[in-house]
Amino acid sequence: PEKTAKRRAKHLNVHQAGKSDCGVKSNIKSIPGVMTIRGCAYAGSKGVVWGPIKDMVHISHGPVGCGQYSWGSRRNYYVGTTGVDSFVTLQFTSDFQEKDIVFGGDKKLIKVLDEIQELFPLNNGITIQSECPIGLIGDDIEAVSRSKSKEYGGKTIVPVRCEGFRGVSQSLGHHIANDAVRDWIFDKLEPEGEPKFQPTPYDVAIIGDYNIGGDAWSSRILLEEMGLRVIAQWSGDGSLAELEATPKAKLNILHCYRSMNYISRHMEEKFGIP
Numbered sequence: 001p002e003k004t005a006k007r008r009a010k011h012l013n014v015h016q017a018g019k020s021d022c023g024v025k026s027n028i029k030s031i032p033g034v035m036t037i038r039g040c041a042y043a044g045s046k047g048v049v050w051g052p053i054k055d056m057v058h059i060s061h062g063p064v065g066c067g068q069y070s071w072g073s074r075r076n077y078y079v080g081t082t083g084v085d086s087f088v089t090l091q092f093t094s095d096f097q098e099k100d101i102v103f104g105g106d107k108k109l110i111k112v113l114d115e116i117q118e119l120f121p122l123n124n125g126i127t128i129q130s131e132c133p134i135g136l137i138g139d140d141i142e143a144v145s146r147s148k149s150k151e152y153g154g155k156t157i158v159p160v161r162c163e164g165f166r167g168v169s170q171s172l173g174h175h176i177a178n179d180a181v182r183d184w185i186f187d188k189l190e191p192e193g194e195p196k197f198q199p200t201p202y203d204v205a206i207i208g209d210y211n212i213g214g215d216a217w218s219s220r221i222l223l224e225e226m227g228l229r230v231i232a233q234w235s236g237d238g239s240l241a242e243l244e245a246t247p248k249a250k251l252n253i254l255h256c257y258r259s260m261n262y263i264s265r266h267m268e269e270k271f272g273i274p
Contacts, residue, residue: 217237
C-alpha cells in the first residue's frame with residue numbers, strides 16, 4: 001500500500017561513494033499490533049521471564065497469533081518429561097475469537113484452566129500471560145486467578161498484565177513479569193517457618209539466565225566447583241520451588257541486568273540479599 005511503501009522507503013537506500021551516511025532510518029520504535037522482529041511487553045514476560053519456568057503452564061491469553069509467534073522460538077533447555085513435569089515446549093492459548101472480545105473472555109479462561117487441570121494434573125502452577133485484547137476489554141484475570149487458586153486447593157496461579165501495547169519493547173514486559181513474581185509468589189509465601197530445605201552460608205541464586213543453549217548449566221557447574229550451592233536458576237531450567245526458595249539465598253548473581261534488575265533490587269531491599 002502507498003502509505004506503507006512511503007514509510008518503508010526510508011529503510012532501504014544505496015550507499016554513494018564519498019558520503020558517510022546512506023540515510024537509512026533505523027532504531028525506531030515498533031508499532032504495537034504490527035508483526036516486527038522487535039518484541040513487545042508480552043514477549044518480554046512470556047517469551048523471556050516466565051516461559052522457561054518448566055513445571056508451570058503458561059497460558060497465552062488472547063488470540064492464537066501471539067502464542068504461535070512466541071512458541072518454541074528460544075532454545076531454553078531444560079531437564080524433564082514434556083507434558084508430565086515440564087511444559088516449556090507446549091503452547092497453551094485461549095484462542096480468542098470475535099465473540100470473546102464482545103462478551104468477555106473470563107468464561108473461556110475458566111474453561112482453559114479447568115482443562116489444564118484435567119489434562120496436566122502434575123503442573124505445579126499456572127501463569128496467565130495477557131495479550132492486547134485482554135487489557136482493551138478489561139477482563140478481570142486477577143479475580144479468576146484468585147477464585148481458581150482457591151478451588152484447586154491453593155495452587156499458584158499468576159495473572160500477568162503484560163499486554164503488548166503497554167510497551168513497544170520487551171523491557172517493560174521484563175519489569176511487569178518481575179513485579180508479578182513479587183506480588184503473586186513472594187508476597188504469598190508462608191511466614192517464616194520450617195524452611196523446605198536446610199540453608200547453608202554458601203547458597204546463591206543465578207538470576208537472569210535463561211539457559212539458552214545450556215549456558216546456565218555451565219555457570220552452575222563453575223559455581224558449584226567453587227564450593228557454592230546454587231539453589232535457584234531464574235528462569236532457564238527453573239521451577240516454581242526455586243522461585244519460592246530464592247529469598248533464602250545469601251547472594252543473587254545477576255546475569256541479564258536488563259531483565260532482572262527489578263526483582264534483584266526488591267530482594268536486596270526486602271530480604272537483604274546483596
